Amino acid sequence: MQLFLSKFKNKIDQKGRVSIPSQFRSILFQDGSQKMFCYPSLDAEAIDAGGDSLSREIYALMDNLDPYSDEKDFLSTALFGLSEELRIDSDGRVIISDALIQHAQINDEVIFVGLGQKFQIWEPNRFSNYLQEAQKKVREQRLLLSKKNKGF
Amino acid sequence: MQLFLSKFKNKIDQKGRVSIPSQFRSILFQDGSQKMFCYPSLDAEAIDAGGDSLSREIYALMDNLDPYSDEKDFLSTALFGLSEELRIDSDGRVIISDALIQHAQINDEVIFVGLGQKFQIWEPNRFSNYLQEAQKKVREQRLLLSKKNKGF
DNA sequence: AAAAATACCATGATATCCCATAAATACCCA
DNA sequence: TGGGTATTTATGGGATATCATGGTATTTTT
Numbered sequence: 001m002q003l004f005l006s007k008f009k010n011k012i013d014q015k016g017r018v019s020i021p022s023q024f025r026s027i028l029f030q031d032g033s034q035k036m037f038c039y040p041s042l043d044a045e046a047i048d049a050g051g052d053s054l055s056r057e058i059y060a061l062m063d064n065l066d067p068y069s070d071e072k073d074f075l076s077t078a079l080f081g082l083s084e085e086l087r088i089d090s091d092g093r094v095i096i097s098d099a100l101i102q103h104a105q106i107n108d109e110v111i112f113v114g115l116g117q118k119f120q121i122w123e124p125n126r127f128s129n130y131l132q133e134a135q136k137k138v139r140e141q142r143l144l145l146s147k148k149n150k151g152f
Numbered sequence: 153m154q155l156f157l158s159k160f161k162n163k164i165d166q167k168g169r170v171s172i173p174s175q176f177r178s179i180l181f182q183d184g185s186q187k188m189f190c191y192p193s194l195d196a197e198a199i200d201a202g203g204d205s206l207s208r209e210i211y212a213l214m215d216n217l218d219p220y221s222d223e224k225d226f227l228s229t230a231l232f233g234l235s236e237e238l239r240i241d242s243d244g245r246v247i248i249s250d251a252l253i254q255h256a257q258i259n260d261e262v263i264f265v266g267l268g269q270k271f272q273i274w275e276p277n278r279f280s281n282y283l284q285e286a287q288k289k290v291r292e293q294r295l296l297l298s299k300k301n302k303g304f
Numbered sequence: 305a306a307a308a309a310t311a312c313c314a315t316g317a318t319a320t321c322c323c324a325t326a327a328a329t330a331c332c333c334a
Numbered sequence: 335t336g337g338g339t340a341t342t343t344a345t346g347g348g349a350t351a352t353c354a355t356g357g358t359a360t361t362t363t364t
Contacts, residue, residue: 074286084158
């Protein structure tokens with residue numbers, strides 16, 4: 001299976017269009033769909049996105065819930081209500097909806113960040129801040145680890 | 153199978169007409185019917201709606217209940233008594249009945265919210281309140297989910 | 305006849321398609 | 335290996351189609 005890797009910075013034009021990085025695009029196209037599935041990230045000011053496999057994963061998750069439970073009502077509102085299947089146009093671009101733009105505080109540039117099974121879309125500055133934080137955490141963790149595991 | 157996803161805000165005009173979001177409309181039309189099936193949401197101040205598959209589902213649900221039970225009486229009153237099949241006009245609009253308008257406390261704008269198999273129609277402010285609540289609940293429940301669903 | 309429902313038409317905004325261009329990348333062959 | 339050519343890719347713009355929405359006319363209902 002192909003993974004989403006690396007990161008790419010692209011511009012949003014006046015009509016709101018962004019090119020999906022071609023590497024990512026070709027993965028999305030693999031299952032034949034012309035859509036990019038996406039939704040606001042649960043714990044970051046970013047957009048989570050992926051292809052058919054990601055959306056199927058989420059649909060399956062919903063299917064397992066009791067149809068008439070509060071749990072399902074809340075989840076389906078928060079997930080289905082906020083997720084979108086963006087059409088990929090003939091030039092490989094999408095138009096990100098206002099709601100998602102706002103959630104991720106995006107202006108006229110975005111960074112696509114590969115996360116393996118899915119990828120995220122960030123406002124560039126926010127992403128570099130997030131990355132720094134993450135790296136800091138990793139270093140701290142490593143200090144803890146290195147006491148037990150020399151040479152790592 | 154096509155699912156109802158995302159949300160759309162539309163206006164109600166002086167004659168009481170609302171456009172069904174075209175994405176939703178095309179799903180409704182798939183089973184050939186020119187109708188939108190709807191009824192007052194059982195546990196929210198909103199309208200539940202969908203196509204033929206939803207109405208069939210509800211019929212099936214009723215069939216499974218003991219014919220002479222209170223449960224069936226109650227449900228058939230709550231659902232069938234108040235459910236309607238709204239004609240979709242040539243421009244893709246419907247007229248929502250007074251009873252449903254009142255149940256959902258709707259004025260001159262509504263939000264259509266995709267929930268997968270069906271969708272809901274909300275008064276915008278009420279929906280944003282409900283959404284906040286739903287997101288809060290989802291975050292609380294999230295630890296449970298993440299153990300089973302990595303990467304989500 | 306009055307009121308409601310339905311069909312039909314008009315318009316601005318937006319999305320989609322199609323083409324152009326420049327930069328980046330891949331490709332090829334001496 | 336290097337240097338040049340072909341392809342791909344990101345991005346912009348104009349033309350076209352679609353959509354939401356308002357309005358008018360016609361039909362149906364009561």
